[in-house]
Amino acid sequence: MQSAAGYRICAGILFLVLTSVYFFLPFFRAEWNSFDRRKDLPVADQMTLYEARYDEVRKHLPSHGVIGYVSDPKDHNEDRLAWAFTQYSLSPLLVIDRSVNPKGLDYPIVIGNFHRAIPGDDRMRGLSFVRDFGNGVFLLRNAAK
Amino acid sequence: MTLLLSFLSFLLPVAAGTLLVPPFLPGGKGTAADRGFRISLGAGIGLGAGSLVYFFLLSCSAAGISATRLVLCEAVLFSSLAYLAVRYGKGTSLEASPERDAKEFTTPGWALWALAALFLFLAAGVILAEVFLSFDRPHGGWDAWAIWNLRARFLFRGGEYWKDAFSPLLAEIHPDYPLLLPGLVARGWTYLGKDAVSFPAVVAVFYTLSTIGVLTSSLALLRGSFQGILAGVALACTPIFLRHGASQYADVPFGYYMLATFSLLHLATSPENRRVLALAGFTAGLACWTKNEGVILLGALGAVWFVRVLVSSPRELEIRRAGWFVLGALPPLLALAYLKFGLAPPGDMTTEFEVAAVLKRAAEPARYLEVGEAVIREAIFQLHLPLLAGYLLFMGVSIRKGERGAVLRLWTSLSLVFAAYFFVYVITSKPLAWHLGTSLSRLMTQLFPSLLFSFFLTATTVTVRAADPRRGMAAPDSGRRKKSPMKRRGGG
Numbered sequence: 001m002q003s004a005a006g007y008r009i010c011a012g013i014l015f016l017v018l019t020s021v022y023f024f025l026p027f028f029r030a031e032w033n034s035f036d037r038r039k040d041l042p043v044a045d046q047m048t049l050y051e052a053r054y055d056e057v058r059k060h061l062p063s064h065g066v067i068g069y070v071s072d073p074k075d076h077n078e079d080r081l082a083w084a085f086t087q088y089s090l091s092p093l094l095v096i097d098r099s100v101n102p103k104g105l106d107y108p109i110v111i112g113n114f115h116r117a118i119p120g121d122d123r124m125r126g127l128s129f130v131r132d133f134g135n136g137v138f139l140l141r142n143a144a145k
Numbered sequence: 146m147t148l149l150l151s152f153l154s155f156l157l158p159v160a161a162g163t164l165l166v167p168p169f170l171p172g173g174k175g176t177a178a179d180r181g182f183r184i185s186l187g188a189g190i191g192l193g194a195g196s197l198v199y200f201f202l203l204s205c206s207a208a209g210i211s212a213t214r215l216v217l218c219e220a221v222l223f224s225s226l227a228y229l230a231v232r233y234g235k236g237t238s239l240e241a242s243p244e245r246d247a248k249e250f251t252t253p254g255w256a257l258w259a260l261a262a263l264f265l266f267l268a269a270g271v272i273l274a275e276v277f278l279s280f281d282r283p284h285g286g287w288d289a290w291a292i293w294n295l296r297a298r299f300l301f302r303g304g305e306y307w308k309d310a311f312s313p314l315l316a317e318i319h320p321d322y323p324l325l326l327p328g329l330v331a332r333g334w335t336y337l338g339k340d341a342v343s344f345p346a347v348v349a350v351f352y353t354l355s356t357i358g359v360l361t362s363s364l365a366l367l368r369g370s371f372q373g374i375l376a377g378v379a380l381a382c383t384p385i386f387l388r389h390g391a392s393q394y395a396d397v398p399f400g401y402y403m404l405a406t407f408s409l410l411h412l413a414t415s416p417e418n419r420r421v422l423a424l425a426g427f428t429a430g431l432a433c434w435t436k437n438e439g440v441i442l443l444g445a446l447g448a449v450w451f452v453r454v455l456v457s458s459p460r461e462l463e464i465r466r467a468g469w470f471v472l473g474a475l476p477p478l479l480a481l482a483y484l485k486f487g488l489a490p491p492g493d494m495t496t497e498f499e500v501a502a503v504l505k506r507a508a509e510p511a512r513y514l515e516v517g518e519a520v521i522r523e524a525i526f527q528l529h530l531p532l533l534a535g536y537l538l539f540m541g542v543s544i545r546k547g548e549r550g551a552v553l554r555l556w557t558s559l560s561l562v563f564a565a566y567f568f569v570y571v572i573t574s575k576p577l578a579w580h581l582g583t584s585l586s587r588l589m590t591q592l593f594p595s596l597l598f599s600f601f602l603t604a605t606t607v608t609v610r611a612a613d614p615r616r617g618m619a620a621p622d623s624g625r626r627k628k629s630p631m632k633r634r635g636g637g
Contacts (some may be wrong), residue, residue, distance in 0.1 A: 007605060012539025016375060017263065019532050020382035027384035028270050035277040040445045047284040048342075064306040066314065080317075084291040091295055092303040092313050099321075100377070103314060 050085045057089065057111065066094040067070045068110035068142060070127065082087045086113055099123055105142070112138030153349055155192070161223035162244075165230040176609035178365030178373060186409075188351070189401055190424070193431035196328035197480055198222060199335070203328075204483070206520060209304040216334050220497050225460065249543070251604045257371050264374045265383045275353060278391035279346040284391030291480055293395055294345050297330035297600040299319035301340055305570030313490040321480055321492035325435040326395045345393045352584065353390030356401040357381050364601050369391045369608040376601040385527040389590045395436050400591040402432035403442055404493025407558070407595050411551055411602070412447075419469045434477040437568075438591065443474070445561035448553050495573045506567070506572045509631050516570045519581045523589045540544020543605040554598050563592060 044052075061067065067090075071082055079099075087095045096104035096113065110127055114136040117123070130139040154204045164191035183396055201209050209255045210301040214350060284290040295318060299310030308325075311320040326348070365373025412418070429446065433439030440441050450470075454463045506512060544552050566588050573580045595614035 005250065008539055009605075012536050013252075013256075013375065013607065016532065016536045017260070017378055019529070020264075020378050023384060023529060024267065024270065026457075027387070028274050031274045031277040031281075034281055038281060045281070046285055046598075047282075047290060056152055061338065064309065082178035082285075084287070084318075086296050087315075088290050088298070091298040092306060092309055094312055095308055099292060100317075101314065119217075 007023075038123065047085065047088070051066045051089045053135045053137055054086070054089045057131075057139055059138050060131065060139055061090065061093060062111065064092055066096060066107050067096045067103050068140075069095045070099070070109045070110055070112050070119075070123050070140065071097070072114045072116050072120075073123075075114065080116065082113055108142045110140040112136075112144055114138070148180060149346055151333060151341075153273055155347075155351070158191035158195035159188040159218050160191070161227045161561045162189070162194065164227040165186030165188060166424070168230055168233075169424040176365075178370060180360050181358055181362030182366055182408075184353045185362055188388070188407060189355050189359070189398075190431070192329055192348075192351070192429065193402070193428075193434065193477070195219065195332055196325045197434065197477060199328045199332035200324055200480055200484075203307060205302065207305060209307060212335050212336055212338055213546075215332065215404060229429045249538075249608055251608050252371060254609055260345075260371065260378070264377055266380070267378060268354075271354070271357070271381050271387060272350070274387055275350040275391045277314045277344075278388065279350065282392070283319060283342045285345060285349070285391075289345065291392035292322060293326045293393065294330060295347070296320075296322070296324070296327035300324075300327055300331035300339060301334045302574040303466060308488060311484075311489040316490065317491070320490065321437075321485060321489040322395075323434050323436060323439070324484060325431060326398060336514050346391070349391055349393045349397070352398040352401050353387065354625035356386075356390075356404060358399065359404055359408060360594050360598055363404075364411075364598065367408075367411065368601065368606045370494055371607045371609055372601055375607070376597050379533070380597055383528060385586060385594065386590055388594060390586055391552075393588060394593050396587040399432055399438060400594050402428050402435055402439075403562075403591065404594040404598055406442070406446070407555055407598055411548075411555060413466075413549060414548070419466075421472035422469040426475075427477070428473035429483075430471070430477030433474075433481050436591075438562075438588070441562055441565045442558075444468075445558045445565065448561060449558050453554065461474065499574075503572045507568075509571075512571045512576075514579060515577055516567055516581065519570075519585050520567065520589070527586060528589060528593055537600075537604055539586065540543075540605040540607075542603055544603055548602070552599070552602050559595055559599055561591065566592075594627075613616055 006055075008071045030080060036069075069083060069122075071079065073079070074082065083095070089123070096107065098104035099111070105126075112118070112129075126142055126144045127140045128143050130141050132138055163184050166183050170183065196217060199210070202215060206214075285294060296310045300307050303309055312607065313320070316380070326345075329348055330345045333348065334340045337344065356379055360380055361373045361377030363373070365377045386397070405428040406425050408419050409428060413421035415426060429443055431437070432442050450463070450467050454460055454467070457463045570577065570581060570585070
């Protein structure tokens with residue numbers, strides 16, 4: 001009886017340990033390979049690259065406060081990602097997307113973040129270009145304010 | 146230099162926490178399980194306190210905090226606390242283990258050594274995997290940079306305008322979310338003097354490892370080293386836990402404080418354990434200071450405690466115990482109250498709450514099915530719960546008589562938290578599929594360490610066989626003993 005129970009317990013322990021390791025090893029190998037591949041790549045991650053886009057324009061922005069944000073139309077996820085990247089890169093400035101929050105229309109300084117083309121629709125109404133920083137990044141001014 | 150300063154920013158609170166925790170805990174000193182528990186628990190408690198201190202200093206200052214001021218304040222505070230703990234703190238005497246009338250199985254000593262070696266090997270693998278994941282996404286996942294690290298940047302870079310982090314204009318990034326993680330990251334950046342990308346990643350890895358540490362050591366204390374290490378292996382080998390750990394989200398730190406609360410409450414079995422209860426209250430408070438879900442945890446614990454008060458014969462004793470718990474939770478809860486009522490705008494869960502719409506959604510069976518299906522998928526394919534069920538089939542259930550009430554309360558609290566999460570999905574005003582897809586995995590990961598803790602307290606315990614010279618027969622290992630049976634057997 002003791003022996004049968006002993007075998008059962010050993011089997012239970014082995015079952016848990018081996019299946020756990022079985023799930024861990026492929027995960028570890030995948031992360032190892034991903035790290036190995038990344039070493040050979042010349043580019044940084046997406047966020048670091050995105051932050052670098054704003055290096056120049058940041059010098060022309062106030063150190064705090066609120067600025068507007070305008071972008072070219074994209075699908076919803078891509079649009080929110082672009083705004084969130086910009087907000088993260090330019091914090092502690094509050095970056096208000098004019099196409100989402102109407103309060104964004106109230107602020108005189110506006111950052112333009114265009115990936116495909118400069119839109120010609122309502123988004124650009126009342127805005128004038130101040131400077132082109134390349135890579136689709138523009139400093140704009142809200143002429144009405 | 147960054148590495149050295151990062152280390153220093155961890156050193157003060159971690160050392161103070163590790164020194165401060167022992168006088169609050171029952172049990173003896175000296176075993177690896179004891180030391181492991183005190184270090185992994187003290188470290189998280191110290192860091193949580195560091196986040197609170199940073200927030201307090203920030204709230205008291207008009208123009209942000211300088212590194213010198215922060216280091217000085219923390220050095221005075223943490224050194225004083227550590228000194229008081231060492232000077233006046235007396236660890237309570239060793240508690241008698243609950244009656245061993247439950248089934249227990251013993252294994253030979255070499256099995257423990259083999260399992261411990263595997264665990265160390267896996268721990269090294271976990272650290273490497275976390276480093277690889279952090280290199281892959283140094284800024285963390287979406288919510289890490291869009292919410293947690295962004296708010297840390299506001300606190301650190303904002304200077305006198307740090308309160309802009311709570312502007313209603315930023316409603317999209319949840320300015321009402323608690324500040325443990327952003328505060329901790331901003332605090333570290335203040336030490337470094339720059340917002341180094343690596344620091345939040347270090348914090349993330351730290352909490353991941355500490356969670357494994359608390360799970361392993363608490364179970365080793367309660368059920369012996371073998372059972373503790375088995376649980377540690379199960380957690381360390383769960384890829385979704387490791388991925389979320391490296392993502393720099395607040396879910397793994399929240400899971401850590403939830404697990405710490407449950408393990409401390411389980412240790413506070415005797416009525417005299419006022420200090421443990423106060424410490425459990427503090428960790429529960431830190432869970433609230435980490436994520437809004439902390440309120441659900443407090444609610445679940447409160448409900449279970451209320452029932453316990455109703456059914457227990459000396460009610461005053463239970464009420465007094467609850468009082469110590471609440472006392473411990475006060476510092477983080479006061480900070481949270483100031484954040485919620487004094488700084489941040491109302492959260493989307495409250496502003497979007499409409500009773501009629503909620504009742505309508507709650508009456509739709511299809512929503513329950515959809516949430517249930519998603520939960521089952523997550524439980525099977527990400528958390529691998531069928532493995533635990535298989536393990537239980539082999540081992541059977543056996544709870545020690547003296548702990549049956551405590552284990553039942555643990556399962557009930559955990560089930561209430563899970564039920565609340567489930568119901569929040571059912572009534573959410575957001576598109577259900579999107580809400581499930583973006584958060585269910587994280588919420589299940591929060592619960593997973595505590596689930597493993599409850600599971601290994603419930604499954605039949607496996608202990609290490611040690612020769613008992615008096616009776617010439619096997620004696621089971623106990624993590625609470627001053628000397629491990631392995632040592633008494635001369636390492637054999």
